[in-house]
Amino acid sequence: MRKVAVIMGSDSDTEVVKKATSVLKEFDVPYEAHIYSAHRTPKEAADFSKNAEKNGFGVIICAAGMAAHLAGAIAANTTLPVIGIPVSSGGLGGLDALLSTVQMPTGIPVATVAVNGAANAAILSIEILSLEDETLRKKLSDFRASGAEKVIEKDKALSI
Numbered sequence: 001m002r003k004v005a006v007i008m009g010s011d012s013d014t015e016v017v018k019k020a021t022s023v024l025k026e027f028d029v030p031y032e033a034h035i036y037s038a039h040r041t042p043k044e045a046a047d048f049s050k051n052a053e054k055n056g057f058g059v060i061i062c063a064a065g066m067a068a069h070l071a072g073a074i075a076a077n078t079t080l081p082v083i084g085i086p087v088s089s090g091g092l093g094g095l096d097a098l099l100s101t102v103q104m105p106t107g108i109p110v111a112t113v114a115v116n117g118a119a120n121a122a123i124l125s126i127e128i129l130s131l132e133d134e135t136l137r138k139k140l141s142d143f144r145a146s147g148a149e150k151v152i153e154k155d156k157a158l159s160i
Helices: 011-026 042-051 070-075 095-102 118-130 134-157
Strands: 003-008 031-035 057-065 082-087
Touching: 003 011, 003 042, 003 070, 003 118, 011 031, 011 057, 011 082, 011 118, 042 070, 057 070, 057 095, 057 118, 070 082, 070 095, 082 095, 082 118, 118 134
Parallel strands: 003 031, 003 057, 057 082
Antiparallel strands: none
């Protein structure tokens, strides 16, 4: 199975990113987490993304706040799928990061989840990897069924 790279722009993004890594662990998906900044370590970020596929990665998740150029900088240097997690930081509640992540030029797409939506970034990466992994696809199907069962149980227990 290919690995997922989980890149954050700063260690201040760790709490958000943990929501992604816990989902990846739950599904037994191998991953590596790193800190690279599009602005402070552009060479290292570019080197990582240029070599990601040959190093066994299948998807790259990038979390960054404010200007949030990390996902775009990574996507510019690889053809692997890149998923951006806009992180809420500063005074704009993550809107700045959301717009920076989602507004990519034609030819360099970044799939973008909700502000602080790290769990969905992990699930989307699992969906991508499951295209070539039947076991992972089954785990994903079971996960979805479990979520549906929980909602049905809550519906039955509802008394307002």
